[in-house]
Amino acid sequence: MKSYFIALILLFTGISVSAQDQYINDSLNIRKIYDMSLLNGKSYAWLDHLSNEIGGRLSGSYNAQQAVEYTKAEMEKLGLDKVWLQPVMVPKWTRGEREFAYVQTGPGSTRNVNITALGGSVATPAGGTKAQVIEVQGLEQLAEYGRENIEGKIVFYNRPMRADLIHTFEAYGGCVDQRYSGAKEAAKYGAVGVIVRSMNLRLDDFPHTGSMSYGDTPVDKRIPAAAISTNDAEYLSSILKIQKDLELYFKLNCEQHEDVQSYNVIGEITGSEYPDEIMVVGGHLDSWDLGDGAHDDGAGVVQSMEVLRLFKETGYTPKRTIRVVLFMNEENGLRGGNKYAAVAKEKNEDHVFALESDSGGFTPRGFSITANDTQFNKILSWKELFKPYLIHYFERGGGGADIGPLKGGDIVLAGLRPDSQRYFDYHHASNDTFEQVNKRELELGAATMASLMYLVDKYGLENISNDMVEMPD
Known part of the structure; x- marks a missing residue:
């Protein structure tokens, strides 16, 4: 029929x-x-x-x-x-032993945060890296701060994926440059490390890795790079508004073969x-x-x-x-x-x-x-x-x-x-x-x-x- x-x-x-x-x-x-x-x-x-x-x-x-x-x-x-x-x-x-990080707001006052090394990152020194943090919303903002404000610090890239974009791959594409090129660009201004907000639309405690590149940065000028969970990115951003001189410690044990x-x-x-x-x-x-x-x-x-x-x-x-x-x-x-x-x-x-x-x-x-x-x-x-x-x-x-x-x-x-x-x-x-x-x-x-x-x-x-x-x- x-x-x-x-x-x-x-x-x-x-x-x-x-x-x-x-x-x-x-x-x-x-x-x-x-x-x-x-x-x-x-x-x-x-x-x-x-x-x-x-x-x-x-x-x-x-x-x-x-x-x-x-x-x-x-x-x-x-x-x-x-x-x-x-x-x-x-x-x-290889990633090596599990990464470790904490935020220090004062003597003996610390809070652990969830991080993971970005794929291809160099390791931190054996004792880890500890420095003050400067928060930016993207690669283009580095030039606004300049070397005088970045040198010796850890750059914290905190531009989130846009939640208003229905096509989530567009949201990903809109901020993944921070992960891929963040360390290469921050090193030009004398940064000692990079922390990148995870490419994730929800707030949780899972840090998200991914590939990164140093481009033509000399090996001895390369700085360690890690992703931080979205919950901890929110925490770090909020506490920086109150205490700009806080310090972040992180240790990576990765190796390129x-x-x-x-x-x-x-x-x-x-x-x-x-x-x-x-x-x-x-x-x-x-x-x-x-x-x-x-x-x-x-x-x-x-x-x-x-x-x-x-x-x-x-x-x-x-x-x-x-x-x-x-x-x-x-x-x-x-x-x-x-x-x-x-x-x-x-x-x-x-x-x-x-x-x-x-x-x-x-x-x-x-x-x-x-x-x-x-x-x-x-x-x-x-x-x-x-x-x-x-x-x-x-x-x-x-x-x-x-x-x-x-x-x-x-x-x-x-x-x-x-x-x-x-x-x-x-x-x-x-x-x-x-x-x-x-x-x-x-x-x-x-x-x-x-x-x-x-x-x-x-x-x-x-x-x-x-x-x-x-x-x-």
């Missing part, structure tokens, strides 16, 4: 019965993908192992190597046409009709070391693996080569993404589409897409197929850091966009753990990714034609 009514609609709107048949067929195939993911998914079990049996996977660490071996073995079990490791040299930075060899983990199903056209789906295998990297980016890793498993289990034979890439070293170097793109260029591989998941394992909302007008409009023509799954976000935008180096020519880059409102509660912090990931939300994301991959593979993105139409409301 439902098909009869659809046929009537199509008849009166001038859409062919052939288009109707294709729409119904695609709708059923996508339903099969979602059913398989929700009823018989593997992504949550894979994430359980990555998170609870391996844990945080900082580049160059033993855990990162364990993750390489585990995911390679699991992909081999899927019966893919090819699974291999792609060598890549990555930085190795020589680069070590690691690997991107790659598996593929060879295309049945266009094997030289390559479609990539992926996430990054490394994580920070404070939690177990369940949202960032264990979720993206297992969702990407699940895409190929869903194709195998549902019996779908791709026309194009579908390749899953688990990138190493996104967090503190992007070496894996750059290496993959460099090898692809050397081999003159034809990459036509790349999809990345690196925004957490929350409820999927849709995709951000980098494409020309024709390509973007073709993807929009499939939007109605996603409507039953409450997927509505199809917007122009970036695809993701690891697939970014592939940009060029006619390749389309896309990123899964889950609901991001809670993402920065966990991002780069010790509470980014397995129990924070909802099984159903993770599985919905995997199915959503597989559905888009299916449509791109089936119809291509070269042009818009009547082989796929948007169904009327």
Whole structure:
């Protein structure tokens, strides 16, 4: 009966019965993908192992190597046409013993505060660093204070993420320069250390790490840098208003080592009709070391693996080569993404589409897409197929850091966009753990990714034609 009514609609709107048949067929195939993911998914079990049996996977660490071996073995079990490791040299930075800090307002009057070293920071002197604090709201304010007010002090960057921005990644982008370049810039004014407000939209006691860079600062001029929890940032800011001569003590024990060899983990199903056209789906295998990297980016890793498993289990034979890439070293170097793109260029591989998941394992909302007008409009023509799954976000935008180096020519880059409102509660912090990931939300994301991959593979993105139409409301 439902098909009869659809046929009537199509008849009166001038859409062919052939288009109707294709729409119904695609709708059923996508339903099969979602059913398989929700009823018989593997992504949550894979994430359980990555998170609870391996844990945080900082580049160059033993855990990162364990993750390489585990995911390679699991992909081999899927019966893919090819699974291999792609060598890549990555930085190795270790945190050392747990960081310690306190605020001193007078002789014998101290309060401990929660901090964590920023990734790539140098250590403090063996006895720690203790100095007065100057609070600024951003890099640009350093020049206003000048060397005379900064030299010998600890710079406290306290510009918060904007809570009024609905797109939380915009809020993150609006203040992450403090973390990345704060130490480099403060050192120019003679600061002895840097404390950065955690990139977090809520008030809590979890300090959030992340990458930072000294740029071309000489090694002997580099100063230690740490993040402070949002609750303690609020405390420090409030007490500074009352007592500007208070002192902050902090001790970091981190160390930068020589680069070590690691690997991107790659598996593929060879295309049945266009094997030289390559479609990539992926996430990054490394994580920070404070939690177990369940949202960032264990979720993206297992969702990407699940895409190929869903194709195998549902019996779908791709026309194009579908390749899953688990990138190493996104967090503190992007070496894996750059290496993959460099090898692809050397081999003159034809990459036509790349999809990345690196925004957490929350409820999927849709995709951000980098494409020309024709390509973007073709993807929009499939939007109605996603409507039953409450997927509505199809917007122009970036695809993701690891697939970014592939940009060029006619390749389309896309990123899964889950609901991001809670993402920065966990991002780069010790509470980014397995129990924070909802099984159903993770599985919905995997199915959503597989559905888009299916449509791109089936119809291509070269042009818009009547082989796929948007169904009327």
